[in-house]
Amino acid sequence: xxxxxxxxxxxxxxxxxxxxxxxxxxxxxxxxxxxxxxxxxxxxxxxxxxxxxxxxxxxxxxxxxxxxxxxxxxxxxxxxxxxxxxxxxxxxxxxxxxxxxxxxxxxx
Numbered sequence: 638x639x640x641x642x643x644x645x646x647x648x649x650x651x652x653x654x655x656x657x658x659x660x661x662x663x664x665x666x667x668x669x670x671x672x673x674x675x676x677x678x679x680x681x682x683x684x685x686x687x688x689x690x691x692x693x694x695x696x697x698x699x700x701x702x703x704x705x706x707x708x709x710x711x712x713x714x715x716x717x718x719x720x721x722x723x724x725x726x727x728x729x730x731x732x733x734x735x736x737x738x739x740x741x742x743x744x745x
Contacts, residue, residue: 673734680735687742689735693722705735712739 679689689705701717703724714736716722724732 673738675731676734676738679731680738689731689739691724691728691732691735693717693724693728695720695723703732705732705739707739707742710743712736712743 676689679691681688681690686706690702691705692700692702695701695717701720701722703717703722704715706713706715
């Protein structure tokens with residue numbers, strides 16, 4: 638069974654533009670040279686935007702994800718819409734690594 642994201646990239650981008658404002662595209666060269674391998678596993682580019690998607694579950698064990706992105710020198714954390722995100726210790730490590738990497742991008 639293939640993992641289906643609870644927050645499709647197109648909807649996330651559209652929602653972010655509508656509710657938060659325009660998303661600033663992060664150049665690929667802006668990624669810190671030293672990255673945590675846990676963040677690298679979940680990092681990808683979607684429509685030119687660097688995002689981290691960490692798999693998690695909800696309260697009734699459905700697969701969901703938490704999304705991290707950088708916008709206007711701020712880190713944006715998007716949880717499953719209207720739901721709770723339950724993370725294992727490994728998933729929490731991935732989220733921590735993604736947040737740390739995103740925070741480094743905002744310091745530039």
